[in-house]
Amino acid sequence: MKRFLILFLLSCLNSCQLDQQTQKPNIIIIYADDLGYGDVSAYGQGKLNTPNIDKLANNGSRFTNGYSSSATCSPSRYALMTGTYPWRNKRAKILTGANLIIDTGEMTIPKMLKTQGYQTAIVGKWHLGLGNSKIDYNKKISPGPNEVGFDYSFIIPDTQDRVPTVYMENGKVVNLDPEDPLEVSFEKNFEGQPTGKDNPELLSMMWHHGHNGSIVNGVPRIGFMKGGEQAKWSDIDMADEFLNQAKRYINKAKETPFFLYYTLQQPHVPRTPHPRYEGTSGMGPRGDAIVEADWCIGELYNHLKKNNLLENTIIILSSDNGPVINDGYYDEAVEKLGDHTPAGRLRGGKYSLFEAGTRVPFITYWKGKIKPAVSDQIVSQIDYLNSIASIVGSDIRSKDGVDLSNVLFQNTGKGRSELILEATSRTAYRSQNWVLIPPYSGPAVSPNVNIEIGNASEYQLYNLEDDIAQQQNLAGSNPQKLREMIDRYESIININ
Numbered sequence: 407m408k409r410f411l412i413l414f415l416l417s418c419l420n421s422c423q424l425d426q427q428t429q430k431p432n433i434i435i436i437y438a439d440d441l442g443y444g445d446v447s448a449y450g451q452g453k454l455n456t457p458n459i460d461k462l463a464n465n466g467s468r469f470t471n472g473y474s475s476s477a478t479c480s481p482s483r484y485a486l487m488t489g490t491y492p493w494r495n496k497r498a499k500i501l502t503g504a505n506l507i508i509d510t511g512e513m514t515i516p517k518m519l520k521t522q523g524y525q526t527a528i529v530g531k532w533h534l535g536l537g538n539s540k541i542d543y544n545k546k547i548s549p550g551p552n553e554v555g556f557d558y559s560f561i562i563p564d565t566q567d568r569v570p571t572v573y574m575e576n577g578k579v580v581n582l583d584p585e586d587p588l589e590v591s592f593e594k595n596f597e598g599q600p601t602g603k604d605n606p607e608l609l610s611m612m613w614h615h616g617h618n619g620s621i622v623n624g625v626p627r628i629g630f631m632k633g634g635e636q637a638k639w640s641d642i643d644m645a646d647e648f649l650n651q652a653k654r655y656i657n658k659a660k661e662t663p664f665f666l667y668y669t670l671q672q673p674h675v676p677r678t679p680h681p682r683y684e685g686t687s688g689m690g691p692r693g694d695a696i697v698e699a700d701w702c703i704g705e706l707y708n709h710l711k712k713n714n715l716l717e718n719t720i721i722i723l724s725s726d727n728g729p730v731i732n733d734g735y736y737d738e739a740v741e742k743l744g745d746h747t748p749a750g751r752l753r754g755g756k757y758s759l760f761e762a763g764t765r766v767p768f769i770t771y772w773k774g775k776i777k778p779a780v781s782d783q784i785v786s787q788i789d790y791l792n793s794i795a796s797i798v799g800s801d802i803r804s805k806d807g808v809d810l811s812n813v814l815f816q817n818t819g820k821g822r823s824e825l826i827l828e829a830t831s832r833t834a835y836r837s838q839n840w841v842l843i844p845p846y847s848g849p850a851v852s853p854n855v856n857i858e859i860g861n862a863s864e865y866q867l868y869n870l871e872d873d874i875a876q877q878q879n880l881a882g883s884n885p886q887k888l889r890e891m892i893d894r895y896e897s898i899i900n901i902n
């Protein structure tokens with residue numbers, strides 16, 4: 407009997423060890439909103455200090471040619487989730503109160519991971535639309551994140567500057583009092599409700615362009631809302647709320663492999679860091695919000711460490727688009743910038759076809775697996791799906807992604823040779839170190855945000871190898887390269 411018991415215990419031990427060895431890694435994608443290439447101190451460009459992001463960057467792979475798929479949010483997020491270029495989807499534009507732009511039949515990272523036994527969650531900003539007809543926030547809204555692959559969702563629907571200013575959990579507005587229904591409109595105000603336009607005396611933050619609709623917590627927003635008082639979020643507590651939800655999810659999901667898509671709201675406008683961060687950067691609320699985001703990332707890291715999860719968790723960190731200083735509020739970002747360079751030495755910023763629109767902080771970390779390295783390989787968020795699929799043993803592949811699992815997670819191999827970049831429905835083409843920007847009409851500098859967005863009446867051709875700041879247009883002096891780039895660009899853009 408005793409011998410049987412010992413044999414039984416031994417076999418249990420064996421299978422436990424096997425389980426541990428064969429367990430698939432947890433995957434966490436941390437996705438910042440409008441964080442620039444030069445905003446992370448590990449990139450050695452600006453003046454901000456981001457010690458917690460640096461810890462991941464310096465102990466993992468830090469990519470210097472890492473791209474978001476677009477210079478704005480919703481298109482980038484669409485491409486990240488699906489591995490499909492955003493310009494193939496006509497609805498993948500900056501969204502405001504729109505319906506879901508991912509087809510529920512489309513493959514996504516969380517769906518792929520579910521085929522491999524993962525639990526999946528999103529905590530943070532969504533901005534990919536909700537529902538498929540007029541949205542009624544007083545009912546459960548579907549389809550949304552839960553219908554495109556997430557078992558659990560705790561989100562803000564669009565962005566912090568848009569109504570409704572409420573959290574949603576698994577399709578339902580959190581803390582909504584049925585006696586105080588929530589109404590939302592992007593066309594007209596509800597009678598008797600103050601707005602940023604008509605009631606500047608009620609504002610704690612003044613609007614600069616747009617953002618003059620309903621006022622919530624003293625901050626004027628895009629769009630109008632009425633009711634739902636009890637459900638309104640507290641802006642200054644949003645970072646803590648998302649962090650706590652992320653930790654709570656990890657506690658719940660840690661026994662099986664999990665995927666957490668942790669989508670920070672910082673440093674997108676309105677920049678409302680918790681008062682404990684006030685003044686920490688010396689750059690006003692934009693800098694303070696980045697310090698706060700960095701702290702959140704450190705807290706998440708510590709939580710994983712405390713739970714012995716670091717060795718079995720891949721952390722990917724990036725941003726949905728490049729930086730913008732004034733994106734619609736007077737918040738001292740311009741005045742207090744000093745000599746900080748959010749875009750580093752790159753030209754342009756958010757909304758731009760120039761490099762700073764889409765070249766973003768791009769970091770992969772896996773304790774004990776990824777060796778510390780700086781990589782200049784060309785990698786894109788559109789490749790996450792294929793690369794993660796490859797790591798977890800799935801043969802699912804997306805339309806436009808490349809399997810870069812070696813480059814991203816093993817410090818070996820080559821990145822992309824080419825990539826289409828997108829900014830507000832315009833596209834550009836990168837091949838090796840060359841960038842082609844086709845002619846586009848419109849202002850060269852976007853007047854509201856004061857960013858060079860890449861419009862010109864002529865083709866632009868740059869060689870990033872010795873002109874990272876895109877100062878020398880070589881289109882005239884290199885007609886052969888120009889022709890070659892145009893032909894290839896057009897052949898990709900025209901294939902569907």
Ligand code: NG6
Pocket residue numbers: 439440478479480500533565567615616617628674675727733734
């Ligand atoms: C623009 C907003 C801008 C920002 C952006 C979305 C105005 C004038 N500008 O329409 O402030 O919200 O949308 O940013 O309203 S993103 O990072 O989510 O793409």
Ligand code: CA
Pocket residue numbers: 439440478479674726727
């Ligand atoms: Ca963004």
